[in-house]
Amino acid sequence: xxxxxxxxxxxxxxxDRDKVIQAMENMGLKGELKSSKAExxxxxxxEIIEVRAKKNSDIKEFLSNLGKDIIARILENLDERTxxxxxxxxxxxxxxxxxxxxxxxxxxxxxxxxxKIEVYxxxxxxxxxxxxxxxxxxx
Numbered sequence: 001x002x003x004x005x006x007x008x009x010x011x012x013x014x015x016d017r018d019k020v021i022q023a024m025e026n027m028g029l030k031g032e033l034k035s036s037k038a039e040x041x042x043x044x045x046x047e048i049i050e051v052r053a054k055k056n057s058d059i060k061e062f063l064s065n066l067g068k069d070i071i072a073r074i075l076e077n078l079d080e081r082t083x084x085x086x087x088x089x090x091x092x093x094x095x096x097x098x099x100x101x102x103x104x105x106x107x108x109x110x111x112x113x114x115x116k117i118e119v120y121x122x123x124x125x126x127x128x129x130x131x132x133x134x135x136x137x138x139x
Contacts, residue, residue, distance in 0.1 A: 001134045003116040004052055005029055005059045009094060011047040012040070023098035024051055024111055028065035030058045059115070063138055066102055071138050073104050078132055086127035088115040 007029050011020045021033070031053030038046040053059055063071065074081060074090055082088050091110035096103040117127040 001056065001118055001130065002059050003118045004054045005031075005062060005113070005115040006050055006052040008048065008050045008112045008114070009110070010038075011049060013044045013046070017047065017049075019098055020049060020094065023094050024049065026097050026100050027062070027092060027102060027111060027113075029053050029062040063135070068139050070102055070104060071135050075132065075135055075139075078135070079128055082117065082124065082128050082131065084124055086117040086119065086122060086124060088117060088131055089113065 007024050007027055009020050009024055011017045024033075029051050031051045034050045034052070036048045036050075038048055040046050053062065074088070078088070081090055090113050091105050091107075092113060093103045093105035093107065094109045094111050096105075097111055117131045119127045119130045
């Protein structure tokens with residue numbers, strides 16, 4: 001159903017790296033953790049942490065761990081959350097994730113979630129329909 005799923009979070013200079021990693025682990029996606037460095041607009045240090053999973057079982061477990069309320073929220077505007085490349089996007093509140101609760105957020109301090117929808121032959125419309133059926137099956 002999905003080629004891959006990824007979580008990405010920024011660790012700002014004022015944040016505790018271990019707490020951001022814990023928030024990402026609390027999201028429940030098992031995969032390889034990668035880190036890269038960046039510089040903010042004012043020269044501050046930013047670390048970008050990403051976890052990526054490719055195994056269907058890991059992705060399905062991740063989605064199941066999100067819970068039915070989150071899946072339902074994603075389904076409400078699945079069309080708007082899916083880009084032209086067939087990647088499903090949503091953002092989770094970083095602080096809530098650290099506390100063990102996944103909440104969809106529109107704010108800035110988030111864990112970005114991206115999931116590449118698998119469908120052949122590819123079209124955005126087919127990807128959305130396929131993801132809709134799959135996610136509805138988790139409710």
